[in-house]
Amino acid sequence: MISMKEIGKICGISESTVSKALSGYAGIKPATRDRVQEVARKYGYQPNAMVKCMQTGVSQSIGIACNHFQDLFSGAIMDGVQEVLHQAHYDSYVISWDKLVRSGENLLNRFSRRRVDGLLLLPMAQVPTASYTTQLYSFPNPVVLVDQFWGSREFDYVGSNNREAMKELVGTLIMLGYRKIGAVFYSKVSSGVERRAGFIDAMIAHGLPVNADSLCEVEHCDSCELDEKVLRLLKSEDRPDVLVCFNDNLAVNVMNAARDLGLRIPEDLAVTGFGNLPFSDMIRPRLTTVDQQAEEIGRQAARLLLDRISGKGDIKRQEILIPARTILRQSSASDQNK
Amino acid sequence: MISMKEIGKICGISESTVSKALSGYAGIKPATRDRVQEVARKYGYQPNAMVKCMQTGVSQSIGIACNHFQDLFSGAIMDGVQEVLHQAHYDSYVISWDKLVRSGENLLNRFSRRRVDGLLLLPMAQVPTASYTTQLYSFPNPVVLVDQFWGSREFDYVGSNNREAMKELVGTLIMLGYRKIGAVFYSKVSSGVERRAGFIDAMIAHGLPVNADSLCEVEHCDSCELDEKVLRLLKSEDRPDVLVCFNDNLAVNVMNAARDLGLRIPEDLAVTGFGNLPFSDMIRPRLTTVDQQAEEIGRQAARLLLDRISGKGDIKRQEILIPARTILRQSSASDQNK
DNA sequence: CTGAAAGCGCTTACAG
């Protein structure tokens, strides 16, 4: 890549004049300016972004830590994030979170060395260890957590109103006539804990008993294997009429397992998900779920981070909750009042 | 972030001695070294990666152009790519391709300014315009195309053996007894053209007629809307026994449309996909498809790019085809010989 | 064993 110094040599002028000519500085002879710009174009000159960073201390880039990329929820967040970054002329480094955790490498050091202006932490499969939290505290630039809490609640946060949204979903099921309501939760992430709480809120609010036997907790939420506990619940005499699941993926697994046992959906068992990922509308029966507006979560997270970087906005810690809405589809009956 | 100069001030020594102490240079008094390292740790010193790039011309980073992130195939490629980059201590910038095309911005200039050492172009929804191809030619560093061809075939390429794999799939269907074979293709991308060719290869090889009426071409492959042509084919008297689809997504749409018309799968109509994306095994009936080993495609693409960057390997243009394999599942009957 | 100097590619305040 040609440099300003080389362009200067070609034009027979100094490096600093080249700089002024290319930056559109006023006090330059038009002929000089035109000549410089012509040479720059001819040789495909592009300014070195590193230099600007060294001079200003601002890299115009952020780091994004993503668990992995085969996840439609994270993908939708990423699309929203990229949209906002692109408008702000910001670039982003991505790091695959689970690979770093496995290799024991310090994630933040890699970002620090690149001098990123801020950090976006997308949801991961499990709450990270204390040592990661410690690293985060010592990161000098703004950090925004997306759809997850980490240790304490000191960092800015953007995510769904998981608790309220789950309460609303369960409330809707109760309105539809469902009474025997079971659930399959995954509580290794903060969103799981919140949805679980929302479930219990709704049950209590409607005076329904929360039965320990029909409240399953699973160890993994992205594999195809379903926990033994869930299968037992599906086979039990006292099977619920509806199973509320932590997310869409789990819901599909539950539907498949139920049908393998000969249960009809939603007649024998209704199932609900959470996320409204694309496949929830592609499977049959279509899945009743909760739309999280993942792209909007991404957009707001990126905006908040950029505001933090530029020093705009409230100084106080921010917590932005994006409202999630119940989407009724075929996997729950429209009227359970028989 | 503290600098070497500041560490030097704290320790009462020069910047260059700090540099030597931190780099593990031999000719340094152990006491000095220890003191410097202690201060560096205390203040969380991290070297500025920009400087190294300015000195060596190598940024240890690549650019990845991704169409968008809500795509499980691209996501799997990304995971493979990230794995290899991580081992090589390379970082990556991502740019959302479709956003740039819409905004008319020059993608490669953004990467050039960041001085990325190379470029990985992931599949996009459509073949890009000639102006993009022109940009690519003038990019000074190595470029690897992933699962797509662009204009000419001058760039390194890593992707599936689409044509062979489709030929194998169709051959297998014929072995199973299928004779009336229709297809739904999307030919706006090179992989679509190749799969279509493989389909025709197989039909010709087995002496079966290629019927224009049962060979549909669709305009979009990621929406939920199915083309009118496909619906007509499903409703026709002369409906095929199996519909071979460009990818898994299209296959699911076809299955849904077929079932809405009262057809049983696979008894009345078999359907096959391509990709073996996670949901192909989650839906019922499970989808017969072709496993593309997307992560392996990503790994090999990243390796090839890194080899190019370091100047290793053959100088000739490389074309690496990752073998894709037929996966028979429930959406095709195990024996159609009635 | 330590430090001053030059240089990577640029910008900007200052001199001419």
Added chain:
DNA sequence: CTGAAAGCGCTTACAG
């Protein structure tokens, strides 16, 4: 209108 100089943060060849 143009150019020499300093400086961003580092490394390295050279001097002491």
